Amino acid sequence: MPQTIRSVAVFCGTRPGTDPSHLAAARALGAGLAEAGIRLVYGGGGVGLMGAVAEGTVAAGGQVHGVIPEFLTRVERPYPDATELEVTASMHTRKTRMFELSDAFITLSGGLGTLDETVEIITWRQLGLHDKPIIILDIHGWAQSFLALVDSLIEQGFVDESHRRLYAIAPDVPAALAMLQRAPLPETAAPPERL
Numbered sequence: 127m128p129q130t131i132r133s134v135a136v137f138c139g140t141r142p143g144t145d146p147s148h149l150a151a152a153r154a155l156g157a158g159l160a161e162a163g164i165r166l167v168y169g170g171g172g173v174g175l176m177g178a179v180a181e182g183t184v185a186a187g188g189q190v191h192g193v194i195p196e197f198l199t200r201v202e203r204p205y206p207d208a209t210e211l212e213v214t215a216s217m218h219t220r221k222t223r224m225f226e227l228s229d230a231f232i233t234l235s236g237g238l239g240t241l242d243e244t245v246e247i248i249t250w251r252q253l254g255l256h257d258k259p260i261i262i263l264d265i266h267g268w269a270q271s272f273l274a275l276v277d278s279l280i281e282q283g284f285v286d287e288s289h290r291r292l293y294a295i296a297p298d299v300p301a302a303l304a305m306l307q308r309a310p311l312p313e314t315a316a317p318p319e320r321l
């Protein structure tokens with residue numbers, strides 16, 4: 127019997143955004159992961175959408191593993207009820223640990239940090255460093271400007287058209303959860319020294 131996804135990293139904002147649908151999606155995603163028996167791995171913060179996704183998971187009885195660099199603990203204020211909170215020495219270690227701990231990645235809405243995390247995990251897949259599913263949630267049109275940028279880069283000959291298949295777009299949380307449940311457990315992942 128094929129193994130399924132057990133642990134998912136969620137990338138999302140330290141702010142809630144102006145439209146309430148982002149916060150609602152964060153809570154629903156957290157709860158949906160818990161109900162599917164999937165552990166949430168995330169940046170450890172208790173603020174904005176990060177806090178909401180963790181709260182959604184814990185409220186539904188799920189497991190939360192936060193990974194936060196020491197220097198950000200005063201700014202992103204760790205979510206107090208996480209099952210586990212790992213404090214790293216640097217941003218790089220945080221990213222590497224989140225990568226190691228996760229079988230798949232979901233991007234929820236967010237700002238520049240969320241974009242950085244998303245683009246990095248896509249480019250690691252482009253480089254063959256892993257084959258873990260990457261799902262981008264398009265809540266309230268959040269992903270549209272990113273998708274338009276990729277279209278423009280393809281049109282200008284800087285990105286191969288096939289690279290659109292490195293990630294999937296989900297219109298809402300139930301669609302993202304359904305994609306996760308259909309995904310096989312990835313087999314390939316580079317050792318941390320290659321990242």
Ligand SMILES: Nc1ncnc2c1ncn2[C@@H]1O[C@H](COP(=O)(O)O)[C@@H](O)[C@H]1O
Pocket residue numbers: 138139140141169171198202217221236237238239240241242243
């Ligand atoms: N350069 C960065 N690399 C990785 N993660 C980052 C970076 N800058 C900020 N972050 C983290 O991303 C999340 C979300 O940040 P938003 O800017 O609110 O999207 C947060 O944990 C940042 O520490």
